[in-house]
Amino acid sequence: MLADSHNNQDVEKAIIPLMVPAFEGNEWTYVKDCLDTGWVSSAGSYVNKFEQEVIRYINCPYGVACMNGTVGLQISLQVLGVTADHHVLLPNGTFVASANSIMHIGAEPIFVDINSQNWQMDLDILETFLSEECRQEKGQTINIISGKVIKAIMIVHIYGQICDMDKLLALARQFNLLVIEDASESLGATYKGKHAGTMGDIGVISFNGNKIITTGGGGMIVSENQDYIQKAQHLTTTAKVANKNYFHDQVGYNYRLVNILAAIGVAQVEQLEQYLTKKRAIATHYFDRLKTISAINFQETNDGVEPNFWLIGFCSDRKKQLMHEFKKQRINFGHFWTPMNKLPMYKNHQYIQRNNVTAKVANQCICIPCSISLTLEQMERVCQSIQKCFTLNQLK
Ligand SMILES: Cc1ncc(COP(=O)(O)O)c(C=O)c1O
Numbered sequence: 001m002l003a004d005s006h007n008n009q010d011v012e013k014a015i016i017p018l019m020v021p022a023f024e025g026n027e028w029t030y031v032k033d034c035l036d037t038g039w040v041s042s043a044g045s046y047v048n049k050f051e052q053e054v055i056r057y058i059n060c061p062y063g064v065a066c067m068n069g070t071v072g073l074q075i076s077l078q079v080l081g082v083t084a085d086h087h088v089l090l091p092n093g094t095f096v097a098s099a100n101s102i103m104h105i106g107a108e109p110i111f112v113d114i115n116s117q118n119w120q121m122d123l124d125i126l127e128t129f130l131s132e133e134c135r136q137e138k139g140q141t142i143n144i145i146s147g148k149v150i151k152a153i154m155i156v157h158i159y160g161q162i163c164d165m166d167k168l169l170a171l172a173r174q175f176n177l178l179v180i181e182d183a184s185e186s187l188g189a190t191y192k193g194k195h196a197g198t199m200g201d202i203g204v205i206s207f208n209g210n211k212i213i214t215t216g217g218g219g220m221i222v223s224e225n226q227d228y229i230q231k232a233q234h235l236t237t238t239a240k241v242a243n244k245n246y247f248h249d250q251v252g253y254n255y256r257l258v259n260i261l262a263a264i265g266v267a268q269v270e271q272l273e274q275y276l277t278k279k280r281a282i283a284t285h286y287f288d289r290l291k292t293i294s295a296i297n298f299q300e301t302n303d304g305v306e307p308n309f310w311l312i313g314f315c316s317d318r319k320k321q322l323m324h325e326f327k328k329q330r331i332n333f334g335h336f337w338t339p340m341n342k343l344p345m346y347k348n349h350q351y352i353q354r355n356n357v358t359a360k361v362a363n364q365c366i367c368i369p370c371s372i373s374l375t376l377e378q379m380e381r382v383c384q385s386i387q388k389c390f391t392l393n394q395l396k
């Protein structure tokens with residue numbers, strides 16, 4: 001599965017990117033078709049085809065394509081009935097868009113720490129918070145500190161891993177909370193055979209340029225609930241009423257994905273299976289090659305989870321040395337996000353934690369190259385650089 005590039009004399013000198021998209025299929029053909037036929041905007045057959053192909057792949061009955069994952073999350077919250085009167089729980093370690101989407105509708109996020117093994121929301125901390133710091137009233141869960149209703153959990157499948165969804169969904173049922181899956185990073189990842197995005201009430205996938213498949217910018221809202229997706233479709237298309245001239249029955253949004261981008265998406269989804277196989281092969285290769293270095297702790301995989309390995313990261317207390325070595329070897333790397341509670345607009349929001357694991361992961365995590373196009377030689381260069389940092393003072 002892994003490409004061999006013995007013939008490329010320049011590979012040693014070239015920068016190894018962290019993650020770049022691959023366009024090896026019908027992308028040019030389908031985009032040309034849009035340009036040739038003039039179907040470039042939000043009406044056009046590629047948008048519907050893209051929706052059909054993605055929902056077929058993830059085995060979910062309904063989906064609607066939108067401009068990006070961020071607006072997909074915003075619309076999902078709206079169709080679930082989350083309003084400015086509500087709280088939404090989400091992990092403290094996530095990309096800022098998850099939290100922003102909650103703020104965009106005027107609701108208030110509550111951040112929950114992540115755990116040190118799989119870096120997903122810590123469900124024990126969540127359970128203690130819901131049991132001990134909230135009260136039940138008329139079938140609703142009220143946050144004692146603010147007196148506000150907690151309406152939903154936005155679970156983020158961080159880096160294409162998935163938490164113990166059985167436990168999360170049981171907690172959601174017990175406390176009468178809706179579940180939005182921020183599956184932006186996790187297309188193709190599964191939990192006990194079910195695809196990320198299809199286990200909660202509603203799910204959102206991103207097709208940003210850095211995702212496993214991309215439309216440049218794009219997103220999709222998916223659900224088993226037809227009503228949610230119909231509402232999402234309506235809201236994302238300026239709430240236009242069918243068969244009536246310019247009649248709109250709500251303040252809607254111009255959020256529908258455009259045909260020219262969906263055309264790229266159709267070509268990308270044709271290659272998704274192959275990309276997932278490659279991503280998993282890259283991860284297996286790194287794990288195998290680096291297993292003797294006990295001082296690096298890769299993000300762990302929960303039982304029942306088949307990750308998509310969107311990003312591959314580990315924690316190490318030698319992050320500085322690793323960064324120095326990677327820079328020297330022209331290897332690009334990535335950091336974990338700044339924890340939400342450390343951002344100016346979120347620092348005064350409630351953060352539920354015991355040992356502030358998000359801070360530790362943010363300080364120690366380093367992500368290593370994992371593009372679909374990564375070669376064996378490039379991986380070897382990465383592994384040798386890592387090894388060097390641990391052999392300088394003996395292997396731990
Ligand atoms: C966890 C997470 N949530 C939301 C988003 C937002 O998606 P988009 O960039 O498509 O708006 C991203 C990534 O971009 C993400 O990684």
